[in-house]
Amino acid sequence: MNRRFFLKSGSIALASVGMSLSAPSFLERVVLGREVTGGRRKTLIAIFQRGAVDGLNMVVPYGESNYYAVRPGIAIPKPAAGNDETAIDLDGFFGLHPSLKSFKPLWDSRQLAIVHASGSPDNSRSHFDAQDYMESGTPGVKSTGDGWLNRYLQTKNDSRNSSFRAVALAREMPRALMGRAPAVAMSNMSDFAIRAGRQSATLQNGFEEMYAQQTKDMLGTTGRETFEAVKFLKNANPAQYKPENGAVYPTNPFGNSLRQIAQLIKADVGLEIAFTDMGQWDTHANQGNTRGQLANLLQTFSSGIAALYQDLGQRMDDVVVLTMSEFGRTVRENGNRGTDHGHANAMFVMGNSVRGGKVYGRWPGLKNDQLFEGRDLALTTDFRDVFGEIASRHLKTTDLKKIFPGYSISESNYKNFLTT
Amino acid sequence: MRKHLRKITVIMLLASIAAAQPLVRASKTPRLTDEQRIVHVLNRLGFGARPGDVQRVKSMGLENYINQQLAPEKINDAVADNKVKDLNTLTMSTAELYEKYPQPGQIRRQLQNRGVLPKDSAEAQDNQKNPRETPEYRQAIQDYYKENGLELPQRIMAELHASRILRAVYSERQLQEVMVDFWTNHFNVFAGKGADRWLLPGYDRDTIRPHAMGKFSALLEATAQSPAMLFYLDNFQSVSPNASRGRAQVMVNAPVQQPRRGINENYARELMELHTLGVDGGYTQKDVQEVARCFTGWTIFQPRGGAAAMAARGEDARMRRPAGTFFFNARAHDDGEKIVLGHKIPAGGGFNDGLKVLDILAKHESTAKFIATKLVRHFVSDDPPPALVKRVAAVFTKSDGDIRETLKAIFFSNEFNSPEAYRAKIKRPFELAISAIRAVGADTNGGPGTHQWIARMGEPLYGYQTPNGYSDTAESWVNTGGLLERMNFGLALAGNRIQGTQVDLSKLAGANTDKNKMIDESLKTILAGEVSAATRATLLKQVEAADPITKVVGLILGTPEFQRQ
Numbered sequence: 015m016n017r018r019f020f021l022k023s024g025s026i027a028l029a030s031v032g033m034s035l036s037a038p039s040f041l042e043r044v045v046l047g048r049e050v051t052g053g054r055r056k057t058l059i060a061i062f063q064r065g066a067v068d069g070l071n072m073v074v075p076y077g078e079s080n081y082y083a084v085r086p087g088i089a090i091p092k093p094a095a096g097n098d099e100t101a102i103d104l105d106g107f108f109g110l111h112p113s114l115k116s117f118k119p120l121w122d123s124r125q126l127a128i129v130h131a132s133g134s135p136d137n138s139r140s141h142f143d144a145q146d147y148m149e150s151g152t153p154g155v156k157s158t159g160d161g162w163l164n165r166y167l168q169t170k171n172d173s174r175n176s177s178f179r180a181v182a183l184a185r186e187m188p189r190a191l192m193g194r195a196p197a198v199a200m201s202n203m204s205d206f207a208i209r210a211g212r213q214s215a216t217l218q219n220g221f222e223e224m225y226a227q228q229t230k231d232m233l234g235t236t237g238r239e240t241f242e243a244v245k246f247l248k249n250a251n252p253a254q255y256k257p258e259n260g261a262v263y264p265t266n267p268f269g270n271s272l273r274q275i276a277q278l279i280k281a282d283v284g285l286e287i288a289f290t291d292m293g294q295w296d297t298h299a300n301q302g303n304t305r306g307q308l309a310n311l312l313q314t315f316s317s318g319i320a321a322l323y324q325d326l327g328q329r330m331d332d333v334v335v336l337t338m339s340e341f342g343r344t345v346r347e348n349g350n351r352g353t354d355h356g357h358a359n360a361m362f363v364m365g366n367s368v369r370g371g372k373v374y375g376r377w378p379g380l381k382n383d384q385l386f387e388g389r390d391l392a393l394t395t396d397f398r399d400v401f402g403e404i405a406s407r408h409l410k411t412t413d414l415k416k417i418f419p420g421y422s423i424s425e426s427n428y429k430n431f432l433t434t
Numbered sequence: 435m436r437k438h439l440r441k442i443t444v445i446m447l448l449a450s451i452a453a454a455q456p457l458v459r460a461s462k463t464p465r466l467t468d469e470q471r472i473v474h475v476l477n478r479l480g481f482g483a484r485p486g487d488v489q490r491v492k493s494m495g496l497e498n499y500i501n502q503q504l505a506p507e508k509i510n511d512a513v514a515d516n517k518v519k520d521l522n523t524l525t526m527s528t529a530e531l532y533e534k535y536p537q538p539g540q541i542r543r544q545l546q547n548r549g550v551l552p553k554d555s556a557e558a559q560d561n562q563k564n565p566r567e568t569p570e571y572r573q574a575i576q577d578y579y580k581e582n583g584l585e586l587p588q589r590i591m592a593e594l595h596a597s598r599i600l601r602a603v604y605s606e607r608q609l610q611e612v613m614v615d616f617w618t619n620h621f622n623v624f625a626g627k628g629a630d631r632w633l634l635p636g637y638d639r640d641t642i643r644p645h646a647m648g649k650f651s652a653l654l655e656a657t658a659q660s661p662a663m664l665f666y667l668d669n670f671q672s673v674s675p676n677a678s679r680g681r682a683q684v685m686v687n688a689p690v691q692q693p694r695r696g697i698n699e700n701y702a703r704e705l706m707e708l709h710t711l712g713v714d715g716g717y718t719q720k721d722v723q724e725v726a727r728c729f730t731g732w733t734i735f736q737p738r739g740g741a742a743a744m745a746a747r748g749e750d751a752r753m754r755r756p757a758g759t760f761f762f763n764a765r766a767h768d769d770g771e772k773i774v775l776g777h778k779i780p781a782g783g784g785f786n787d788g789l790k791v792l793d794i795l796a797k798h799e800s801t802a803k804f805i806a807t808k809l810v811r812h813f814v815s816d817d818p819p820p821a822l823v824k825r826v827a828a829v830f831t832k833s834d835g836d837i838r839e840t841l842k843a844i845f846f847s848n849e850f851n852s853p854e855a856y857r858a859k860i861k862r863p864f865e866l867a868i869s870a871i872r873a874v875g876a877d878t879n880g881g882p883g884t885h886q887w888i889a890r891m892g893e894p895l896y897g898y899q900t901p902n903g904y905s906d907t908a909e910s911w912v913n914t915g916g917l918l919e920r921m922n923f924g925l926a927l928a929g930n931r932i933q934g935t936q937v938d939l940s941k942l943a944g945a946n947t948d949k950n951k952m953i954d955e956s957l958k959t960i961l962a963g964e965v966s967a968a969t970r971a972t973l974l975k976q977v978e979a980a981d982p983i984t985k986v987v988g989l990i991l992g993t994p995e996f997q998r999q
Contacts, residue, residue, distance in 0.1 A: 142627045146899060156667075156700060157707060159902055177914055187892070187915075189899060198915045206918065210925045213985060220976050220989050221921050227968040232912050233860070233994040240914040 056332050056409050057279055059288045059322075060163065060190065063315070063339035064145065065296035069359035070345065070380075070391065071308055072114070073128050073373070077107035078380040084346040088303045088353070099304040104128075108373050112304050113312035116320035120364060124371035125323075125330070127431040131358045131375050132395035133341055137387070139355035141296070144340035148397060149189035151418055160193025162417055163287050166405055167195035169413040176284030177243040183271035183290040191289055198243070201267075203252040203274050207244050218244070250281055261325035264317050268292045272322040279329060286409065292318075295339060299350035323364065334365040334408045334432070336400070342391050345380055357390035361400060367408065367433050374429040395429065396421075403428040465853045472496055473962045474856055477999035478813050479503050479845070480608025482869030485942065485959050500845050504838050506607035506647060514605040517880075521593040523635055528661065528758030531632045532739030535587040538575050540739075545574060591631050594638060595895050596880035599888075602868040603878055613646040613837070614638070615864065616812055618896075621657045621709060622903035623666045625896035629738045630665055633758060634896055637662035650805065650835035651796035654709065658792055659760045661734045667901065669701035670733040672726060674768030697768075702726035704901045706795065712807075715800030717775060724772040728779065728787035731767030735759050796835055802827040806840070808906070813844050814855050816907040822849045857964075857998040860908035863891035865999065866920060870927055870991045873960040876937035883933030887926065891919045917997075924991025928984050939983045949977045956986050965995050 074090045075081055082089050090111055093103035101109025102118055108130070110117055120126035136153035138144050147153040151162025160168075163180065172179050180197035182188050187199040200206045208218040218241070225237025255277050263269035271290040278285045294311060301308045319335060326333060342359035358378075364370070378384055378392035386392040402423040405411050414423040466474065472491045476483040479500065491499045502509060518524060523531060545551040551574050579585065602611045618638070625631045641660040645653035657663050664670040675696050702725035706717045736757035755761065762785040771781040777794050779787055795801055806827035810818035826843045833839035844850055861869060867888045871878055878884055889897065892911065898904050905911070926932050928939065943955040953973050957963050976985050990996060 140628070142624075142899070150900075156900060157704060157902055159900065186889070186894075194909065196913050198913075200915065206915070208918070208925070209922050210929065210988070216976065217925060217985060217989065220972050220985075221992055223972045224969050224989070224993055227966060227972075228994045231994075232908060233917070233997060236912045236914060236917050237994065240917050243914050244918065 055282075055284055055286060057285050057288065057334075058163075058404060058409060059275055059290075059333060059335045061319070061335065061337045062145070062149075062188070062190075062289070062291040063295050063337060064291050064293045065141065065339075066144075066341050066343055066355060067295040067311075067339045067359065068297060068301060068308060068343040068353050069130070069339070070342065071301070071303070072111050072312060073104075073130055073360040074101045074109045074111060075107065075130075075377070075380060076101050076103075076109045080380045080382065081345075084380075086347065087351045088301055088347045090303055105373060107377075111309065111312050113309045114316045116316045117362075120320070120323065121371055125364055125366055125368055126370040127363045127368050128360055128373045129363065129375045129395055129400050129429055129431065130360045130373050131378050131391055131393060132361050132400060133358045133393055133397055135393060135396055137357065139341060139357075141340060141355075146189060148338060148340050151190075151398060151401065152420060153398075155420065158419075161188070161190035162401060163190045163289065164193030164195050164197065165417045166409060166411055167197070167287065168193065169411045169416050172284070177239050177246075178278055178283040178285050180287040181275070181278060181285060181289070183274055183288070188289050188291065191287065197287070202270070203247050203250070203277070206247050246281075246283065250277065252277060257321065257325040259324045259327050261321040263321045263325075264314055266314060268314055269318045269321070272318045273325075276322055276325045279326060279333065297343070297352050298348070298354060299352040301352045319362075319364070328366075330364075330366045334363065334368065334404055336364075336404060337362040338397065344389050345385055345391060346389065357386045358393040359391070361397070363400070363404070363431050365408075369431050369433060372431070374431050396427070398423065399427040400429065403430075403432055407432040407434055466851060466856055468492070468496075469962065470856060471851060472499075474851070475500060475845075476608075477857075477869070478612075478850075478859075480612060481602050481865060482872050482999065483962070484872045485875045488962065503607070503609035504647070504842060506610035509606045511606050514601050514607075517600040517604050518597045521597050523590050523593045524597055524639065526635065527756060528632055528636050529739075529756040531590060531635065532757055534583070535585050535590050535632070536739070537587060538579075541575050541578055541584075542571065545578060550574065587631060590635060591625050591896065592882055592885075594635055595882070595885040597638070598895055599868065599878065599880035599884055602864070603871050603880070609841075610643075610646060613841075614642055616809075617642050617646050617653065619898075619903035619906075620808065621653075621663065622898055622901050623662045623896065624899050626899070627666055629758070630662055630896075632739065633660075633662035633665055636660070636758075647837050647841075650801075650830070650837060651792070653837075654796050655789070655792050657709070658705070658729075658788065659732070661737065661758050661760055663701070664732060664734050664760065665737055667701035667704055668698045669729055670737050672696075672698035672701070672730050672732075673766040674727070674730040676768060676770075677730075677766045697723075697726050697730060699723060699726040701729060705791075708901055708903075710795040710804065711798055711800040712804035715798070715804060721775055724774050724779075725791050727768040727770070727772050728774065728783075728791045731763040731765070731785075732788055733761060733763050733766065735761050799827075799831065802830040802835075805835075806830055809840065809844060810849075811906050813841075814847075814850050815858055819849045822847055857995070859999050860911050860997055861999050862904065862906075862911060863888050863893035863916070863920070864895065866891065866997065867923065869999070870924060870996070871935060873991075873996075874927065874937050874939065874942055874987060876927065876935050878935040881934035884935050887919075887923045887932060891923060892916045912997075920997060921992035924996075925988035927991060928988035939987055942987065943983055949974065949982065952983060953977065953986055956983070956990055960987070960990050961993070961995055965990075965993060969993055969995065 070081065071088065071090055076090070076092045090109070091100040093109050094100045098112055100112065102112060102115055103109050104121060117126055134144060134147050134153040136144070136147055138147070146156065149161050150158040151165070152158040167180055178198065180191055180195065182191050182197065182199040183201065184199050185201045187197065191197040208214045208221065210217050222241045225234055225241070228234025228237065252274060255273065257263060257273065257276065263273045268290070275288040275290065278288065292315060297308050300306065322335070323330060338361050339359050342356040343353035344356045348354055376394040378394050380391070382388070384392060398418050398421050402414050402418060405417055406414060411417065469488065472488050473483065475496060476487055476491065523535070526534070542551065551571060605611050621642070623630055623634060623637060625634055637660050641656045641662070645656055673696060699722050703722045705725065706715060706722065707713050711717055735755050739757050764784055767784060769782055769784065772779045772787065774791055775794055779790050783790065803823065806823045807818050810823050810826055814822065825847070826840060829843040830840045849855060867884065885895065888894065893904055927935065927937065930936055942959055943952045953970065954963070957965055957970070973986055973989060976982070976989060
């Protein structure tokens with residue numbers, strides 16, 4: 015029985031004494047517009063690129079001659095004015111894949127930062143293990159029961175009892191959000207309902223009544239929360255949502271997820287952690303260069319995120335977008351014009367509070383003798399230092415020890431990509 | 435108030451007197467009615483009552499029923515056996531599974547090597563698409579599957595899921611199925627990790643089932659040697675750093691992506707933390723390292739099937755043993771002296787080092803306590819009563835880890851039979867789904883339509899990534915998303931909207947045209963009539979519209995009461 019349960023039971027007990035004394039329910043608070051009175055809430059949108067994106071073609075170290083020597087078939091050409099099929103220059107050494115051109119304005123306005131040569135210190139090249147480590151936040155330790163984002167939620171009491179404090183736009187609860195703190199996973203907001211055709215409304219009333227009567231236990235409390243959430247989503251009417259500022263989301267599952275995250279943020283429901291993912295990055299064969307498989311994936315990826323950014327507009331003051339992938343890919347291209355499982359990778363951090371326009375992290379180099387185990391980009395930034403900086407400076411938690419057990423986070427390891 | 439206090443004191447006094455009585459006497463606790471005790475046993479020793487089960491147990495006697503369940507090998511199980519008889523993968527060896535259910539990627543490579551399909555790079559002229567997805571490739575691979583009578587590997591897990599669902603629904607050996615579920619979770623293996631989906635049918639059939647009600651030590655040894663566990667916890671690639679490099683690597687058949695050599699501590703750690711001693715069971719990091727050394731060389735021959743698919747068709751006659759089976763690779767073993775939990779394991783022990791470790795762990799008092807705690811949590815209460823855990827652990831130790839004796843100590847205890855334990859556990863999604871199907875007397879083929887609901891409610895079988903397995907306490911399962919899916923599941927089942935599962939509700943409540951009678955009959959069958967007056971009133975309000983029985987049953991399956999067992 016967790017602490018939250020007692021807190022919530024307390025408020026239910028109050029409610030049963032009489033309406034005048036009752037704490038307003040979640041829905042009532044939303045309706046009464048009280049949700050925003052507790053001050054602005056900071057939100058993190060975490061995006062997982064599952065399958066290990068090729069970070070060296072996503073954020074291209076075009077200043078490395080060895081990059082071109084070992085990737086004869088798949089390298090992204092050096093920036094050349096007037097030629098769209100080249101890297102987009104960032105700082106004279108790194109360039110973006112041309113499919114990421116919608117990120118360039120964010121870079122120019124210093125809202126996009128990159129942490130290169132980052133990732134997990136564990137050298138596993140198994141997708142399964144490496145995703146597990148990145149989501150549990152404990153590289154090398156398999157038995158960690160909960161995810162780092164859930165542990166973040168556990169470090170703070172949620173004074174507003176929001177049912178939507180943590181939402182995964184995903185079919186199953188991602189490992190990063192598993193744990194004691196409540197979180198909701200759904201692939202579509204419209205599925206979060208009683209689904210029984212024409213009878214749905216009547217049956218929902220029936221269930222609601224039955225759960226409302228269970229005043230003394232966890233089932234009753236959670237049932238009440240459930241129906242508040244269902245009603246809220248119904249009122250929000252996801253199908254009618256209109257993105258703002260001319261944003262156009264790509265019409266695919268990734269775009270749909272981001273659109274719904276934007277909608278939840280704008281609804282002021284107390285969303286702190288949003289999570290979604292995108293797959294198919296495991297490009298062992300024919301990954302392509304400026305066109306092809308990886309280019310198409312990056313196009314979906316960047317157009318979705320750029321639309322989200324545009325749609326949220328000024329709200330990006332309170333939002334940070336973080337992208338991650340379980341490991342990088344081999345520096346050399348393989349015999350199938352693809353790349354195999356590697357080590358360090360690149361992460362994007364975006365938001366109005368980001369000190370953007372800079373590639374953070376020490377660059378380890380791509381010469382053969384600089385490679386990790388003779389084949390991969392070496393790691394210079396532990397992903398926990400990136401997560402830690404966001405957890406403390408953006409989400410304002412102080413208990414980093416709990417979020418990253420067995421790892422001593424120190425400010426001196428932060429890359430300082432966030433304003434303090 | 436004072437009267438109330440006195441009552442509590444009397445109850446406590448009675449409870450302490452009862453606790454001092456022999457176990458058999460304890461079963462006569464007056465506070466649960468006879469019918470409640472039967473319902474309780476059917477819920478906890480099995481997956482809930484089918485229509486008529488309560489009466490059946492009543493006529494044979496509850497104690498007889500429990501004793502019968504403790505000896506599953508003597509129960510005729512023809513109905514369940516018949517239900518699973520067409521699931522072909524259940525009886526296949528791992529090598530056969532690799533042969534008949536190969537990865538499409540593997541077939542593609544073979545066709546490329548034989549020149550039937552062009553190589554990827556030659557095909558990639560326009561760089562627009564992954565050639566694996568071109569219609570030409572897909573067609574060639576599809577044809578190959580057809581011509582050779584092959585099927586996609588997804589089928590393997592679908593059949594394993596179906597067998598678990600079918601046996602849980604139809605088996606008369608209910609306790610056996612509960613224990614299979616319990617141990618599968620205790621010795622968790624994730625189907626999504628690498629080769630494990632080919633290895634899991636054997637894990638269920640040869641590792642878990644034969645030992646689910648036997649000796650814990652035998653079960654432990656079986657899991658330690660199971661390819662599924664060796665793969666899942668990486669021990670198959672754990673090699674002594676002193677092993678002769680070339681040979682050891684070839685024999686271990688390390689995958690191309692992971693040219694790793696050296697000791698892997700993963701299994702050693704989880705073996706002690708999760709399988710035996712428990713996290714506070716008194717081992718050190720040094721013990722983990724020493725245990726890992728003992729298990730070097732415990733590996734799998736051709737863990738990913740290797741040439742199995744082709745070999746069986748005579749394309750590689752050099753096979754010395756079936757793919758995907760356990761073997762001890764002496765060349766990869768660290769043969770030096772080890773010290774495990776204070777026990778010296780002399781140099782030169784070879785394969786026996788691992789066996790010794792398992793023996794030490796199975797007999798350890800921390801293991802008795804850890805297993806007793808988990809069993810009591812599962813069968814009695816989320817907060818295991820310490821006194822009961824102590825007694826059960828003592829029985830475990832005294833009986834040399836005999837699972838039946840240990841269970842008996844739980845089932846005939848005061849605590850198990852107390853009103854505090856009655857309907858005190860929240861069903862896990864698998865338990866909820868199976869108990870609902872049983873309660874309404876539905877007929878199922880156990881197919882993906884049913885398993886998808888179990889997954890949606892949060893408990894896909896063999897779908898838990900980390901080695902600790904699904905939680906056995908309520909707080910992990912009672913959350914908004916999960917609860918909503920439980921209600922939707924009940925409505926889908928009652929509305930006959932689950933593919934592969936049908937229910938005839940007219941049988942359930944007869945042809946009752948009287949609303950009150952219909953509700954009471956339904957409640958009696960599904961919940962032994964035990965719901966609050968308010969819940970019943972809600973149901974009565976719902977029967978006005980058309981198709982009342984579907985609504986009533988759907989709602990009952992979604993009641994707070996039915997989430998409990």
